[in-house]
Amino acid sequence: MLRAFLGGLGVAGVAGPLGCFVIWRGMIYFGAALAHSALLGVALALLLGWPPDLGIALLCLAMASGFLLLDRGQLIASDTLLGVLAHASLALGLLALALVEGQRVDLMSYLFGDILALNDTDLLVIFGLVILVVGGGLCFWRPMLASTVNEDLARVEGVATATMKILFTLLMAVVIAVGMKVV
Template identity: 35%
Template structure:
């Protein structure tokens, strides 16, 4: 197996586990628009990482964390509705990212790869980064699982028990920012949200418990990413769209399963 194929598969499996698990909370908390806003800010993170010379991962985490913090603070003030806040930040971040990348990017900058993913750009350092983030997110989810789940399913009860809503909301948003930071090179800035919401949407049809949904979401995500990568390499397609098409096929099949159960 070629080295770049092995690296792509290894990175894709790690990202699938991250996105599959966090995506369930995105679906439960109805935060798909938030994940899209953070993913749009990723382009700004990429451009700042390139401009500073510290690397795109540093820029992605920094910008994602700052935007997550600002969004949480503005949501708590309740001055504007959540969708208005997210819409404002989403478009500002995307526009700033395009402008800054245009200023700092050179002739060799792979704009298409940043937008739609590029498996050829994955290095051994990226693999280490993906699995480091995986360990961090898996540890946080394992340790705070009960509190995050209670806040998701019954926020009023969680507040009555003394759980700090804002603290855990910020923690979850920072985890989303980390997930976005490792997903850019596989699915690209414009398609990261699909990896967070489609697998859990499919798993929701089949699962009976939250734990089952997380596990099945991860399995679905891995299946789609491997299928998408295979199609991308075989037919010379953009990686991100190929993965999303694979997810779309699995989603349609899951809906057929639901229809058959109801009939």
């Protein structure tokens, strides 16, 4: 029970501040899109013989990078793009899971986390993430806040707004990949 409490506390501690930026940036569906696409990461990891957690983390980072590349053109709204990416990768994940032979996959354990199943390694990863997010928050709070509130004004002030967007998006991808075990 102590592990569940500590794990929940760690994930909540990083999700709260980052969640504010998610709302301010209008990336409301970002978390759901990456969480749904993580099923493709599980399937690819099982097909390649890798640990599923590694597949989830790599796919979340890849999806976040893909989102950043596709969102640059501003041809469609960010939430529309996230919806397309989420459902396409979820469908591809289900297809890829059908190709996994000789292993029975419990989809519910990957789609819905189990806070009571956390082990000591999970806690180390969660609190490593807490250190990363708190450290990044202390170092980049002002430029990240400035680029979130008004990107043009932040650019005039000398803030590397593109770098802040990349940093924030990749940090969110890691938080989602780690937080999936808890939520």
